[in-house]
Amino acid sequence: MKMQGMVLLTYLAFILQTSLFPWLVPAEFSDRIIPHFTFVIVMYAALYHSRHSALLLGVGFGMLQDIVFRGHLLGLHAYTMGLIAYFIGLMLGGRRLTMLSALAVVTMASLLYDLAVYYVYEVFRFTSEPLAWALQDRIFPSLFLQLAFALAIYIPMRRWFEGMVRLKPKPGKE
Amino acid sequence: MISFILFIAVIGYSISRAGLTMPEKFLRDTTGYVQQWFYKPAGYIAGLFQDIGNLRSVYEENEQLRMTAAAYARDKVEYNAIQQENDRLSAALKFTEEQKKIYDYKYLIAQVVAVSPDAYNRTLTINLGAREGIRERMAVVTVDGMIGFISKVSELTSTVMPITSLNAEESGISATVLGKQKQSFGILSGYNSETEHLLMTKISAEDPIKKGDTVITSGLGNVFPRGMIIGTVESTQDSDIGLTRTANIKLAAKLDQLSEVFVVKTAEASK
Numbered sequence: 001m002k003m004q005g006m007v008l009l010t011y012l013a014f015i016l017q018t019s020l021f022p023w024l025v026p027a028e029f030s031d032r033i034i035p036h037f038t039f040v041i042v043m044y045a046a047l048y049h050s051r052h053s054a055l056l057l058g059v060g061f062g063m064l065q066d067i068v069f070r071g072h073l074l075g076l077h078a079y080t081m082g083l084i085a086y087f088i089g090l091m092l093g094g095r096r097l098t099m100l101s102a103l104a105v106v107t108m109a110s111l112l113y114d115l116a117v118y119y120v121y122e123v124f125r126f127t128s129e130p131l132a133w134a135l136q137d138r139i140f141p142s143l144f145l146q147l148a149f150a151l152a153i154y155i156p157m158r159r160w161f162e163g164m165v166r167l168k169p170k171p172g173k174e
Numbered sequence: 175m176i177s178f179i180l181f182i183a184v185i186g187y188s189i190s191r192a193g194l195t196m197p198e199k200f201l202r203d204t205t206g207y208v209q210q211w212f213y214k215p216a217g218y219i220a221g222l223f224q225d226i227g228n229l230r231s232v233y234e235e236n237e238q239l240r241m242t243a244a245a246y247a248r249d250k251v252e253y254n255a256i257q258q259e260n261d262r263l264s265a266a267l268k269f270t271e272e273q274k275k276i277y278d279y280k281y282l283i284a285q286v287v288a289v290s291p292d293a294y295n296r297t298l299t300i301n302l303g304a305r306e307g308i309r310e311r312m313a314v315v316t317v318d319g320m321i322g323f324i325s326k327v328s329e330l331t332s333t334v335m336p337i338t339s340l341n342a343e344e345s346g347i348s349a350t351v352l353g354k355q356k357q358s359f360g361i362l363s364g365y366n367s368e369t370e371h372l373l374m375t376k377i378s379a380e381d382p383i384k385k386g387d388t389v390i391t392s393g394l395g396n397v398f399p400r401g402m403i404i405g406t407v408e409s410t411q412d413s414d415i416g417l418t419r420t421a422n423i424k425l426a427a428k429l430d431q432l433s434e435v436f437v438v439k440t441a442e443a444s445k
Contacts (some may be wrong), residue, residue: 071295
């Protein structure tokens with residue numbers, strides 16, 4: 001039941017970032033501010049729930065994005081999202097992070113995600129723009145958006161995910 | 175490590191393969207169905223605020239449109255005469271039925287339902303699919319000009335690859351200059367997001383192309399329709415080895431916040 005709620009929530013975030021959000025940014029910035037709302041939710045799942053559910057969510061919704069917006073490559077977002085979510089969960093999951101450090105982790109992770117996507121496209125020659133330009137043009141402006149979204153959903157997400165963990169305590173965890 | 179190998183395998187698979195499998199189609203159509211509930215209302219609300227902002231410029235625009243309408247009425251008379259002449263000549267030269275229909279395009283109105291959240295792959299999803307007769311590599315235009323072509327089709331939705339996301343190998347859209355269709359030829363390849371220019375390459379050294387010219391699709395090869403406006407030439411320069419020239423083109427159509435687009439159905443594709 002709870003896992004279903006999580007999937008539904010992430011699906012809503014996916015719809016929000018693909019169908020609603022393009023209308024919320026001013027037209028001049030639509031190429032520069034690119035939302036990764038599903039990624040932020042996956043990060044919270046990794047931090048406050050478990051790395052396995054984060055891996056599943058990351059791979060699942062990455063794959064959904066890859067298939068729905070099938071462009072040059074298939075599986076790129078599934079791979080990067082799943083991998084980053086799993087390692088963040090492995091390193092930091094289960095620890096009681098404060099709000100600031102959680103936000104810092106989410107920001108770093110989305111920077112890592114953007115860089116990974118950029119490098120894969122560069123390796124396969126789908127883009128030829130220099131990294132400095134990509135950073136300045138879209139990665140940093142988008143980072144602020146990700147940060148704002150992470151801040152906005154921090155408290156409900158944490159309560160919800162931690163409530164889920166508390167409902168079924170696992171042996172070995174505090 | 176295993177996941178990395180899997181990743182490379184999936185990517186390799188996706189590069190070599192063109193079509194879509196059943197589960198992929200199903201996922202695309204169901205998601206597209208949900209997305210369309212959100213995209214259109216959001217567009218209406220955003221449009222409302224824009225309209226309020228634009229109220230002041232409406233009067234001026236109206237004035238301009240009236241002048242354009244007058245010019246249109248004048249040109250229409252001339253067009254009819256030329257059209258009749260053309261029909262008579264085609265009949266006299268015994269054109270086959272196929273040759274006559276080659277420039278007979280149909281425009282299908284499509285609603286955009288979603289935009290991809292990936293900077294290097296800004297594909298759009300539209301709500302027309304194979305059921306409505308959409309095929310791969312049909313041109314997609316707005317009232318201002320061409321924005322891209324259909325890259326993937328499933329039953330109810332299809333994916334539009336914008337010309338700004340093209341790389342050199344994939345595109346191969348042949349282009350020419352309005353008014354100099356006979357002398358001018360080039361190939362659109364690649365978009366530079368830094369300067370926001372589309373590159374037109376393989377232009378011969380004698381080409382009369384110059385700054386301010388309107389670039390249109392040439393329709394050579396009959397894959398893309400002819401005469402779709404792409405943009406205006408901003409500058410030209412010699413290429414690296416000096417045998418050909420390249421031109422920087424400013425796009426005519428705006429690619430952000432699209433709500434309605436037209437899919438151009440050529441006679442050949444609709445068979």
